Amino acid sequence: MLDVDGLTKTYDGHGRSVEAIRDLTFHVGDGEFVCVVGPSGAGKTTLLRCIAGLLDNSGGTVTLDGTPVTGPPAGMAVVFQEYGRSLFPWLTVRRNVEMPLKEKGLGRAERAAKVDAALASVGLRDSAGAHPWQLSGGMQQRVAIARAVAYEPRVLLMDEPFAAVDAQTRAELEDLVRRLWRELGITVLFVTHDIDESVYLGQRVLVLSNRPTVVLEDVPVPLPDNRDQLETRSSTSFTETRNHVYELVQTAKRGGRPAHAG
Template sequence: MTSTQIPGATDVTDPATDPATDLALDVRGLKKVYDGQGRSVEAVRDLTFSIERGSLVCIVGPSGAGKTTLLRCIAGLLGITDGEVVLDGERVTSPPAGMAVVFQEYGRSLFPWMTVRQNVELPLKEKGLRRAERRRLVDEALAAVGLTDSEDAHPWQLSGGMQQRVAIARAVAYEPTVLLMDEPFAAVDAQTRADLEDLVRTLWKRLGVTVLFVTHDIDEAVYLGQRVLVLSNRPTVILEDVAIDLPDERDQLETRSTPRFAELRHHVYELIQQAKRGHRPDGEAPA
């Protein structure tokens, strides 16, 4: 598996660090087999990829490709059978300090008995940050997602898109090295979705955080990412690591109507179709 370097893409990260050697996340030979009642299911066979600090990588795959399994393994929420996940040079065995996860089910991931502000602040309290520091981080995070006015509301008083903004603010305030997003916009309407996609791009650029974004939506993956990792069907391997060489300034209308966007979308779409038919990279004809 070779990861294609994209010229220009590293300009958004801290220029002081050397992107070639500075990996935020390194996944090597990840394998996950579920064992249960005398029957074992191989969910993920062999995944190897790395993510440079400050990049935005999307993972896309056919439904049932084990996207969520993969994300839970990386997040340290699920034990892995073989291989290793390395975050900031340290092997992940349990949820690491340098990671924050935004789950798809925002309504169930927020604490309904707390206000928006308390929701964002709680992980910081658990981290042991001082009061003033917490206030600063929460204020910044809420401002960044445009929720400053709703800080005293409870999550259930907000629309779905706003609830997911709260979850994003909570993750951003935690100041993770890597922000994992598990199909975060699958449950919101199309217009809200476009807003939230742009929000992710904006936050990523402004804060320099590394983002690993899992989605089943091909357009979303191509629009957001600097790279798109296309997964095979189960047992999962990487079918192709597609470099997205679109201009860095992306716009829902302009970017999506460029010929290059269409080409990339076409290519990823074909890969997904191949994956659905059971095509595998070590098979007869590599794509």
């Protein structure tokens, strides 16, 4: 499905170059839910932007279904952290969700049906006529998710989407994303700096090293598909996985790197 092979990214500018990503390789299978965590400044966002085709990589390849990613590929949707800035403030919620479908060339009736379904699935049926800035942060992020869902992507990239919402809203949105993933059977790559969140959401957690970034460890999450904020988070396997990931991130912060990589 999604293959990242030997990806490197070096920023040049002002006479010096910064090596952000060094040799990242991983694979995400069809229908998987994979989380990416790492210490802040680990180049998580850079990685995501490279995969999304928003940023040219310096070396290596990103392939989606065997096709190399050179620009934003079809069948991929991105939910950004900055919900307030990724929604078009001059459009209503409904038009925001509808806009990408229009660009896809769908007919009016089909668009309306998809927008309604997507808004209903995130619980925003009643806010369709509002403008994004009239909604709370959590609701704005729901709009962004609805927009992604209506687009019917095969891969959904999420860049720390809940970093800016309060804890309660965050738990709701986490469950929303889990539910949509299971209902729609899409592939999700979820970038976060929150260790608990990564374990709670993902089937696998990729822990990134410090800059220049490599994959420190690919941690499988031994939790059932049916997850619950209370039960799952208090289970032993959750705690064990969480502690393991926590230690890895601490290692990464101290500059620890996997044995086989530079």
